[in-house]
Amino acid sequence: MAASHRVSAVPLMSWLSRRVFHPLWDVKDGSRRLRALRELERTQWLPPQELRARQQTRLEHILRYAAAHSPYYRRLFAAQRFDAQRFDPAAFAALPLLTKGLIRSSTDEMLSDEFSREELGQHKTGGSTGTALVTYFDRDWLELRTADALRADQWAGCFHGMKIAALWGNPPRPRGLKQRLRSWLIDRFIYLDTIDLNDHSIAQFVARWRREQPEILFGHAHSLFILAQSLAQQGIEDLRPRGIISTSMMLLPSERAVIERVFACRVTDRYGCEEVGLIACECEQHAGMHLSIEHLYVEFLRPDGSAAEPGEEGAIVITDLFNRGMPFIRYRVEDMGVAAARPCPCGRGLPLLERVTGRVADYLKRRDGSLVAGVSLVERTLTAISGIEQLQIVQPTREEIVLNVVRASDFNADSEAALLAEFRSVFGPGISFRTEYVERIPQERSGKYRFSICRV
Ligand SMILES: [Zn+2]
Incomplete structure (x- = not known):
């Protein structure tokens, strides 16, 4: 669920669509996604060096794939004298970053020649940058990334079938879908529209919560905070979710404390964007966010382009290891973040993102x-x-x-x-x-x- 400088609302809709619309595809794709989820449940416990080795193999593979099937990267690699057949860390680190502007101007050229555009899924985002962007992905990628997000849901105590209270800004408009889907969707969720936060809408939300007792609360960090603050002012203390998922914008520690106090529940913070999906998520230890390195290669860069040290703020740059439909190599997501060197007390081998910095929502x-x-x-x-x-x-x-x-x-x-x-x-x-x-x-x-x- 995603959502990004980006404070994007999109991860929210992505998450909702995953939980609401995608189950309808389960008959067709559920077994594949479930296999991917089982695999991720296993690999999260691998030693860090083994995860890194697998990541490196996949990085080299997607680079070779991009060179073979994406005209954009073929041209870029030739201009940079980058040999995708023989991985050289220094040459990789010298590749120019992919920006939203480049995506916008080179979309057709970036797409893989293995797929027709009709075969690819599409994301259209506004995002917190306020910059419209259309990106593409292949179906295998969607299954993998969905499985990754489902694993992160589990870390937050959220399992399939739970009733969810969601705070989001664009109520679902399932245009063209059947009315029964709409009603089913509304039954599965209770929601509070962040476009219209006021005493009345919050009172309605609270009343419905008391009737239907959702187990999971999900929303933008700051929206969760505003709700928590309002409940505190009214002395409402009986809303008790089993898990809270915060996404799409920086979760300020002060706001987190208020949310956790009012709902008597820990907040699970996560970070992602529509273009590459879930990037990192807290586990049940809440000691940093585990990076999804089974699917992503994540760099933190100084302004001069060199690698930032753990503990040092850097621009987050992502290489998507599996999107063959539209390869993303060294994509600057326009967020700043800090990597951690320490392991997580949970024992998972996935490295930690200390925090995302610099995302602001007003x-x-x-x-x-x-x-x-x-x-x-x-x-x-x-x-x-x-x-x-x-x-x-x-x-x-x-x-x-x-x-x-x-x-x-x-x-x-x-x-x-x-x-x-x-x-x-x-x-x-x-x-x-x-x-x-x-x-x-x-x-x-x-x-x-x-x-x-x-x-x-
Ligand atoms: Zn952990």
């Missing part, structure tokens, strides 16, 4: 004081409205919101009208909107973008 405010999750709003806007490449929401005063828009090539008058209509419907009366067309959204000092800035 909530915007309506005139009545209720809150709107910027991450969810940007996500919804970018995926729903064409012609917008990047969006940043700035709220300088309670009465005013500025939309900084980077136009895509297919931008037209309808794009702006749709954008403004969307914002007016979300914020209601009393707020004026101004659109600014900009060449780019400036990054923060951390190198990240903020999708939403509230100065009120």
Whole structure:
């Protein structure tokens, strides 16, 4: 479940779709996914050196695959004089990083010639960067990555069939699916829409929780916090999940403490993004997040491109070891993070990510004081409205919101009208909107973008 500078709402929807829609495919693919899950349950206990050796073999394999089947990498490797047949660590470390901009400009070229586009699955994300991005994956990758996320669910005490309370910003809209699927979906979840957090919606959520007693609470870190804070203020102490999964944005220690106190339950923090799936997750020890190195090769880089030491902050760069449909090699996910050298007390061989740093989510405010999750709003806007490449929401005063828009090539008058209509419907009366067309959204000092800035 994912979700990323990115504070992405998408991992949330990805997770929901995995738990809700994918079980419908179980007849066809369930056994394969289950096999992958059993394998991951075994490999997590392998010694670190054995996991690293397997990771290295898979890294070399995906590099050879990319050289053979992806025109983009064939061209890149030739230009860099990189020989995928003979792995050289220094040459690998010198390969230019894959960025969202490069993905956007080179999508067709990146795709493997082994697949037609119709055979591939697609992710479209807005993400916390506020940058629209479409990426692809093959079906085998989806099964593996789903199994990986299911393993992480288990670490949080979440098993198949449990009722889940979810906080998310874009209620499922199963367009084109049958109505009974919709009702089944609604039965499986109780949810609180983070686009519309207010006393009334929270009261409704609490009432439904008491009736249906969900076992797992799932949501954006900051949304979990806002809910916990509201419950604490009202003296509500009877909501008792067995597990809490926090995702899609940095979980601040202070906020974590409030959430754990109010729900009397530990929070399991996880980190991922739609393009490469789950990256790391806490186990039941909550001593850092185990990196999914069976499927990913993860680097932490200094600004000069050299490798950061454990304990030192670095830009997170991911090579996906299994996505053949659209190989991701040295992909800069636009998050900063810190690797840990120590082992986890649980005894698993998977190395630890100490923490993700520099992800920020700001909530915007309506005139009545209720809150709107910027991450969810940007996500919804970018995926729903064409012609917008990047969006940043700035709220300088309670009465005013500025939309900084980077136009895509297919931008037209309808794009702006749709954008403004969307914002007016979300914020209601009393707020004026101004659109600014900009060449780019400036990054923060951390190198990240903020999708939403509230100065009120
Ligand atoms: Zn552990």
